[in-house]
Amino acid sequence: FLALLSLPVPVGGPQTYMEQENDWDRDLLLDPAWEKQQRKTFTAWCNSHLRKAGTQIENIEEDFRDGLKLMLLLEVISGERLPKPERGKMRVHKINNVNKALDFIASKGVKLVSIGAEEIVDGNAKMTLGMIWTIILRFAIQDISVEETSAKEGLLLWCQRKTAPYKNVNVQNFHISWKDGLAFNALIHRHRPDLIDYDSLRKDDPVTNLNNAFEVAEKHLDIPKMLDAEDIVGTLRPDEKAIMTYVSCFYHAFSGAQKAETAANRICKVLAVNQENEQMMEDYEKLASDLLEWIRRTIPWLENRTQEKTVNDMQVKQEDFRDYRCVHKPPKVQEKCQLEISFNTLQTKLRLSNRPAFMPSEGRMVSDINKAWHNLEGAEKGYEEWILSEIRRLERLEHLAVKFHQKCAIHESWTDGKEAMLTQKDYETCTLSEVKALLRKHEAFESDLAAHQDRVEQIAAIAQELNELDYYDAASVNARCQKICDQWDVLGELTHKRKESLERTEKQLESIDELYLEYAKRAAPFNNWMEGAMEDLQDMFIVHNIEEIQGLITAHEQFKSTLPEANKEREAIQSIQSEVQKIAQSNGIKLSGGNPYTSITPESINSKWEQAMAMVPLRDNALQEELNKQNSNDTLRATFATQANAVGAYIQAKMEEIGRISIEMNGTLEDQLTNLKEYQKSIMSYTPEINKLEGYHQHIQEALIFDNQYTSYTMEHLRVGWEQLLTTIARTINEVENQILTRDAKGISQEQLYEYRASFNHFDKDHSGALMAEEFKACLISLGYDGEAEFNRIMGIVDPNGSGAVTFQAFIDFMSTETTDRDTADQVIASFKILAADKNYITADELRRELPPDQAEYCIARMAPYTGPDAVPGALDYMSFSTALYGESDL
Numbered sequence: 001f002l003a004l005l006s007l008p009v010p011v012g013g014p015q016t017y018m019e020q021e022n023d024w025d026r027d028l029l030l031d032p033a034w035e036k037q038q039r040k041t042f043t044a045w046c047n048s049h050l051r052k053a054g055t056q057i058e059n060i061e062e063d064f065r066d067g068l069k070l071m072l073l074l075e076v077i078s079g080e081r082l083p084k085p086e087r088g089k090m091r092v093h094k095i096n097n098v099n100k101a102l103d104f105i106a107s108k109g110v111k112l113v114s115i116g117a118e119e120i121v122d123g124n125a126k127m128t129l130g131m132i133w134t135i136i137l138r139f140a141i142q143d144i145s146v147e148e149t150s151a152k153e154g155l156l157l158w159c160q161r162k163t164a165p166y167k168n169v170n171v172q173n174f175h176i177s178w179k180d181g182l183a184f185n186a187l188i189h190r191h192r193p194d195l196i197d198y199d200s201l202r203k204d205d206p207v208t209n210l211n212n213a214f215e216v217a218e219k220h221l222d223i224p225k226m227l228d229a230e231d232i233v234g235t236l237r238p239d240e241k242a243i244m245t246y247v248s249c250f251y252h253a254f255s256g257a258q259k260a261e262t263a264a265n266r267i268c269k270v271l272a273v274n275q276e277n278e279q280m281m282e283d284y285e286k287l288a289s290d291l292l293e294w295i296r297r298t299i300p301w302l303e304n305r306t307q308e309k310t311v312n313d314m315q316v317k318q319e320d321f322r323d324y325r326c327v328h329k330p331p332k333v334q335e336k337c338q339l340e341i342s343f344n345t346l347q348t349k350l351r352l353s354n355r356p357a358f359m360p361s362e363g364r365m366v367s368d369i370n371k372a373w374h375n376l377e378g379a380e381k382g383y384e385e386w387i388l389s390e391i392r393r394l395e396r397l398e399h400l401a402v403k404f405h406q407k408c409a410i411h412e413s414w415t416d417g418k419e420a421m422l423t424q425k426d427y428e429t430c431t432l433s434e435v436k437a438l439l440r441k442h443e444a445f446e447s448d449l450a451a452h453q454d455r456v457e458q459i460a461a462i463a464q465e466l467n468e469l470d471y472y473d474a475a476s477v478n479a480r481c482q483k484i485c486d487q488w489d490v491l492g493e494l495t496h497k498r499k500e501s502l503e504r505t506e507k508q509l510e511s512i513d514e515l516y517l518e519y520a521k522r523a524a525p526f527n528n529w530m531e532g533a534m535e536d537l538q539d540m541f542i543v544h545n546i547e548e549i550q551g552l553i554t555a556h557e558q559f560k561s562t563l564p565e566a567n568k569e570r571e572a573i574q575s576i577q578s579e580v581q582k583i584a585q586s587n588g589i590k591l592s593g594g595n596p597y598t599s600i601t602p603e604s605i606n607s608k609w610e611q612a613m614a615m616v617p618l619r620d621n622a623l624q625e626e627l628n629k630q631n632s633n634d635t636l637r638a639t640f641a642t643q644a645n646a647v648g649a650y651i652q653a654k655m656e657e658i659g660r661i662s663i664e665m666n667g668t669l670e671d672q673l674t675n676l677k678e679y680q681k682s683i684m685s686y687t688p689e690i691n692k693l694e695g696y697h698q699h700i701q702e703a704l705i706f707d708n709q710y711t712s713y714t715m716e717h718l719r720v721g722w723e724q725l726l727t728t729i730a731r732t733i734n735e736v737e738n739q740i741l742t743r744d745a746k747g748i749s750q751e752q753l754y755e756y757r758a759s760f761n762h763f764d765k766d767h768s769g770a771l772m773a774e775e776f777k778a779c780l781i782s783l784g785y786d787g788e789a790e791f792n793r794i795m796g797i798v799d800p801n802g803s804g805a806v807t808f809q810a811f812i813d814f815m816s817t818e819t820t821d822r823d824t825a826d827q828v829i830a831s832f833k834i835l836a837a838d839k840n841y842i843t844a845d846e847l848r849r850e851l852p853p854d855q856a857e858y859c860i861a862r863m864a865p866y867t868g869p870d871a872v873p874g875a876l877d878y879m880s881f882s883t884a885l886y887g888e889s890d891l
Contacts, residue, residue, distance in 0.1 A: 066093075152244065266827070280345070295332075697715040756812055
């Protein structure tokens with residue numbers, strides 16, 4: 001009878017319905033086993049719908065004869081109202097009711113051939129079964145659509161897809177593929193694994209398998225039992241229509257849940273991305289705030305220029321600064337690098353998920369951090385230069401202070417008693433010879449006074465320099481210097497007055513001892529020369545290189561070369577005194593005292609000469625020790641220079657090499673990332689050489705070496721170069737990681753990435769690693785873009801900061817955007833609409849039922865109340881929430 005049914009396409013109709021099944025032999029339609037299966041299956045299928053109206057049928061060919069339950073069945077499955085049935089018991093009433101049902105079926109695009117109301121009213125089983133099958137086809141199977149197939153093919157493809165992972169299941173049709181029951185169990189287990197222990201089923205026990213599936217479906221899925229296990233197993237080929245009817249119930253039972261699951265998964269994915277991005281934003285803000293606060297606290301310390309009193313105090317500051325450089329700053333360099341990497345990664349993820357770009361809080365942009373860091377390094381450089389300058393100043397001050405007090409002590413020792421001597425009036429009672437002697441003695445004193453003028457001027461000059469260099473004890477220095485200068489003026493005035501007094505009496509005194517006078521005149525300058533020599537031999541010296549110490553040694557050797565002549569002068573002076581003694585002895589003269597013209601005795605000359613000669617070897621040893629020290633310092637300079645030149649060349653070579661690598665990278669992105677990390681590891685293995693150089697630099701500073709003629713590199717220059725090298729390789733690695741993120745998120749193939757790299761390098765004429773505006777414009781023209789306005793629009797996307805350059809990452813983002821699709825606000829709204837059962841709002845209970853707890857609460861906390869005309873208490877606006885996720889409105 002089913003061969004009489006046909007479902008042709010209506011002329012000009014909008015739909016194509018399932019065509020007639022012609023794949024089995026007409027004679028087989030009378031197979032009683034198939035008819036039995038169809039009766040049971042179709043009866044159960046009809047009752048699964050009629051029970052919604054509170055009724056059912058027992059005999060399919062008898063209970064539809066009056067047309068009443070047939071019309072009721074059509075109303076239930078279509079959701080539409082049929083014409084009012086006739087309640088009479090006569091045959092004509094029944095025929096009219098059945099015709100109304102058949103007319104309704106025909107109105108749905110089904111053309112019934114050779115099925116009339118009379119056959120249904122007469123209880124023709126085959127015609128009745130054929131009519132029910134037509135209804136099942138139209139309302140249960142025809143609307144099934146899987147990929148580009150529909151109806152029977154769509155249902156078969158759905159079964160094949162769902163059962164593909166299960167062993168011993170191979171669905172190829174709707175008859176013998178279902179005989180062992182495993183396919184039914186696989187369908188249930190695929191959607192509800194908690195209902196069936198699939199691994200416990202055996203292929204050789206089909207009755208148990210079938211009954212298990214039928215019972216579980218009826219108990220837990222609300223699918224009535226439409227087939228008998230024994231009938232299916234006992235039939236060579238089970239009825240295809242019965243199997244299709246039963247399987248279609250599984251499709252309708254599971255398809256609704258699948259749509260909700262898909263919608264929930266889409267929302268979960270979108271919310272997970274948003275939550276992760278928000279966490280990254282919070283982490284960036286905290287890290288940026290902490291780093292800026294550290295810089296804010298550190299700069300005032302580096303700008304503090306409080307002067308210390310001694311070199312030791314300044315060296316403590318220098319040690320604190322070295323501790324800052326080696327201990328406190330390196331972790332902050334790492335934090336700054338990590339901050340830039342996190343910012344770039346976050347922006348990449350936001351672009352990939354179609355979110356608006358992240359704008360940090362005011363004052364926490366990467367450019368703000370770089371500016372603060374630049375200020376920190378400027379303060380750092382100025383502080384180090386100031387420390388070195390202060391150490392030099394304090395060394396000079398200490399040297400000058402010692403020299404000042406030495407000269408003052410010598411001068412004060414010389415002036416002691418001079419005022420009393422100049423103010424005495426001994427000449428009033430002296431003889432002529434004694435007066436003449438006093439006059440000559442005074443002339444010798446004047447000579448001595450003039451010789452000491454240079455020392456007084458030196459003392460004043462040193463005091464002035466100590467004041468100019470801001471010596472901390474300048475007050476006591478000034479007081480002592482002023483006292484010496486005042487005393488010197490007094491001595492000058494007293495000397496002038498005594499000379500006038502002696503000259504007045506000179507006319508009355510004639511006897512002069514020429515020999516004493518000659519002794520005094522020669523002894524005084526010689527004695528002064530010896531005191532000057534002793535002062536020079538004890539003089540401290542500070543030198544900074546070999547040339548300076550060699551100059552001192554040369555001067556000392558020249559001094560030693562004058563000693564023989566000086567010794568002759570000493571012996572000549574001593575011979576004068578010997579001549580005096582000889583004359584006195586030969587003439588019987590008794591000398592009443594020493595030389596009246598000078599207080600310098602031969603014993604004192606000999607004593608000072610011996611002291612001076614003892615100081616010469618001490619001076620030799622001191623100069624030799626300083627020469628050895630300067631030789632050692634020169635060795636330190638050479639050692640540092642050798643290491644510095646090697647490190648500088650290494651950093652320069654690696655910086656150039658990284659520049660080439662970033663342009664000429666080959667292989668997959670994962671290979672490039674692996675190679676870059678290995679390259680980074682090889683660079684980090686050079687750290688001991690940097691530390692070795694830092695050790696040499698510390699020795700240089702401890703030795704107070706301030707220049708180095710063997711190299712042009714400074715430690716500061718090499719530190720900056722090393723930090724730039726580490727930052728550059730870290731940025732290059734981050735660029736490749738972002739390219740991997742872009743490739744995976746956008747589905748870009750490795751070949752496309754190669755094409756992007758080739759295009760980028762082709763237009764990167766200057767090999768700078770970025771496309772300048774004109775280069776990128778040429779690239780756009782090659783891609784078919786034209787017009788200045790279009791170029792400016794695209795440039796605003798790939799270069800939002802207006803730097804005038806397009807990085808490779810921005811180039812990839814632009815190219816991938818042109819070729820890939822992305823989640824949109826409309827797609828998320830459509831997903832929420834499914835969860836909300838087509839309502840314009842959604843409730844908190846619906847969100848908690850469909851989404852994981854944390855993401856459900858995330859939505860509830862951020863969704864605004866729904867205010868539409870159909871709003872209910874607690875309604876939430878999912879549309880504004882979805883647009884806000886993509887930056888199209890404020891969340």
